[in-house]
Amino acid sequence: MPQNRIVLYYAFTPIADPEAVRLWQRALMERWGLRGRVIISKDGINGTVGGGIKEMKMYVKATREYPAFKKMDIKWSEGSAEDFPRISVKVRDEVVSFGAPGELEVNADGVVGGGVHLKPEALHELVETKKAAGEEVLFFDGRNAFEAQIGKFKNAIVPDVETTHDFIAEIESGKYDEMKDQPIVTYCTGGIRCEVLSALMVKRGFTEVYQMQGGIVRYGETYGDKGLWEGSLYVFDKRMHTEFSDEAVTIGQCVCCNAPTSKFENCSNLSCRSLRLFCSECAGSEELRQCPDCAVEAKNLVKT
Secondary structure, three states, X not given: OOOEEEEEEEEEOOOOOHHHHHHHHHHHHHHOOOEEEEEEEOOEEEEEEEEEHHHHHHHHHHHOOOHHHOOOOEEEEEOOHHHOOOEEEEEOOOOOOOOOXXXXXXXXXXXXXXXXXXXXXXXXXXXXXXXXXXXXXXXXXXXXXXXXXXXXXXXXXXXXXXXXXXXXXHHOOOOOHHHOOOXXXXXXXXXXXXXXXXXXXXXXXXXXXXXXXXXXXXXXXXXXXXXXXXXXXXXXXXOXXXXXXXXXXXXXXXXXXXXXXOOEEXXXXXXXXXXXXXXXXXXXXXXXXXXXXXXXXXXXXXXX
């Protein structure tokens, strides 16, 4: 059987003609039978694409021929085109939808005024250095809150956000003002969300902000489950989650019986997009998988 792979990548760089890049990217994916999601804006590109390993290598090589993408960090993982429903290549106002399209500053070197980039080894050095000085490094999750249910950095702060669009209101709420002079490391899956988030936090008065370079993916490749990370990594494709080793702990709990699980299931109402954690036994019941909102709606329909 042919080998398959998924690549995750992004680059912040000015793009003069996002529509031309969109057409080019779609043509590449169609040419080699790939599937996935690619977002392009005037500030850069963000993609997750899967297919045969030979075709993926040609796709990566072709994408890097665009001068601004030449040194783009490419993260490889297990998976295939079958993990995505279709080809989706779109132009949007933002590469990541924080709801601040005019706020982000980008030049040829990337995001302007963001947090200090830390490779995994440098992160550990920072934690130890601050600890020796009597300070604590705060880990700030830059993902949607539900993703942290199955994996996060130990003792991380998980903001109460359902979507990336909620972050600005969250960090402006005053909840985190006491942290503004403390060392904060923002992190996310591959590095793109925390890249933007760190810049937004700096602009709002957070004075010592760092960013996990390459995100959780690069950290997991370096330390597996023997470092500061615990649990599984949520991913936005059919895999739903992935682990860095056989030693990964399960921190998620079934919403029905509290059994350990890392498996998200959709609401049994096919029109609902609610995701909740279920063990294999409870997931077998359509009644249990119905989310609370849909259950209330169903009861109201019966009453009428």
